[in-house]
Amino acid sequence: EVQLVESGGGLVQPGGSLRLSCAASGFTFSNYAMSWVRQAPGKGLEWVSAISGSGGNTYYADSVKGRFTISRDNSKNTLYLQMHSLRAEDTAVYYCAKARMGTTFAFEIWGQGTMVTVSS
Amino acid sequence: QSVLTQPPSVSGAPGQRVTISCTGSSSNMGAGYDVHWYQQLPGTAPKLLIYSNNNRPSGAPDRFSGSKSGTSASLAITGLQAEDEADYYCQSYDSSLSGSVFGGGTKLTVL
Numbered sequence: 593e594v595q596l597v598e599s600g601g602g603l604v605q606p607g608g609s610l611r612l613s614c615a616a617s618g619f620t621f622s623n624y625a626m627s628w629v630r631q632a633p634g635k636g637l638e639w640v641s642a643i644s645g646s647g648g649n650t651y652y653a654d655s656v657k658g659r660f661t662i663s664r665d666n667s668k669n670t671l672y673l674q675m676h677s678l679r680a681e682d683t684a685v686y687y688c689a690k691a692r693m694g695t696t697f698a699f700e701i702w703g704q705g706t707m708v709t710v711s712s
Numbered sequence: 713q714s715v716l717t718q719p720p721s722v723s724g725a726p727g728q729r730v731t732i733s734c735t736g737s738s739s740n741m742g743a744g745y746d747v748h749w750y751q752q753l754p755g756t757a758p759k760l761l762i763y764s765n766n767n768r769p770s771g772a773p774d775r776f777s778g779s780k781s782g783t784s785a786s787l788a789i790t791g792l793q794a795e796d797e798a799d800y801y802c803q804s805y806d807s808s809l810s811g812s813v814f815g816g817g818t819k820l821t822v823l
Contacts, residue, residue, distance in 0.1 A: 627812070629758075636714070637750070637758060637801050639812040651811050687757055692769075697805055697812040698748045700769055702757040 594618035594701050596688050601706030608678050608710070614671040614688030614703055622646065622666040625691040627699060628673045630684035630708075640686070641673065642696055651696075656682075678710045715740065716802050716815035723821040724792045732818045734785045734802035740813060742783035745805040749778055749787045752799045752817075761800070762787060789820070797822045 600612040612628070627642040641662040642651040650662050661674040671688050685707050689699035717735040724730040734747060741747055749762040760769050762778035765785065775796075777788045785804075789796055802815040 629814075636799075636817040637752075637803075637814040639803075639814060642812065653811050654809065692760075692763060695746075695763070697803065698746070698760065698763040699750070699758070699803075700760045700763070702759070704757055 594690070596690060596701060596703035598686065598688050598703045598706040601686065601708045603709045603711065604678055605712050606679060606710055609674070609676045610678065610708060611675070612673040612686055612688075612706060612708070614673075616669045616671065616690070619690070621664075621669040624693065625696045626664060626671045627689045627691065627697065628662065628671075629687045629689055629699070629702075630682075631687070631705075632681075632684040635684075638684075639697070642691075643671070644696070675708070678708075680710050682708060683710045684708060714816040715806055715809070715813040716804060718800075718802060718815035718818045720816070721819045721821065723823055724789075725823045726792055726794065728792045729788065729790045730792060730820065731789075732787045732800050732802075732820070734787070734815050736783045736785075736804060736806075738783065739808040740783075740804040740806040741780060741785060743807055745807070747778070747780050747785040748803045749776075749785075750801045750803065751796075752801065754798070758801065792822055794822050796820060 628640040685705040690701040692698040750758040765780040
């Protein structure tokens with residue numbers, strides 16, 4: 593069974609840092625692009641960042657560029673999102689998502705999400 | 713303000729047909745980039761419903777269909793059922809932003 597399980601969310605103060613992880617199973621992880629998508633409470637979906645299967649190409653939304661870093665460890669089947677200089681507006685459920693083969697942004701599998709709360 | 717514009721809400725009675733529009737621009741759908749559609753049931757993660765404009769992944773009911781023309785796309789739902797009540801999002805790639813963009817979402821109410 594294809595599965596994505598996020599972890600690492602929690603409460604952090606403004607200006608703080610947090611690293612999210614997404615453990616993948618049930619597919620050949622290195623063959624697929626992966627993304628992080630977030631959803632603020634009561635709001636819509638916002639794409640955050642994407643990474644190619646090899647890890648050689650990364651993409652970021654303007655709202656997080658320079659503060660967040662996406663990476664992956666294909667030997668551990670794990671996707672990461674390192675978040676720095678966190679702001680209140682980064683408060684959201686963060687989902688990791690697996691792209692369909694041959695695409696970067698058609699997200700066919702989603703994790704259950706991990707909540708990040710930025711507050712003092 | 714989302715790059716892709718969707719109506720905030722639509723509604724229909726069971727058995728009816730409803731459509732949800734998604735309007736973009738020359739830097740996303742108008743540039744030929746594909747549009748994808750997601751369904752998000754209350755309290756759950758989104759689920760891919762339509763990919764690459766008009767394709768259904770395995771498991772997606774054939775009551776759902778997608779189309780795209782120029783800078784706009786539509787999701788059509790026929791034979792509306794109570795379990796279709798959810799939020800629906802369109803998504804594409806935007807070349808001016810060099811990244812993916814979502815519509816603001818449409819809440820479907822089954823009357």
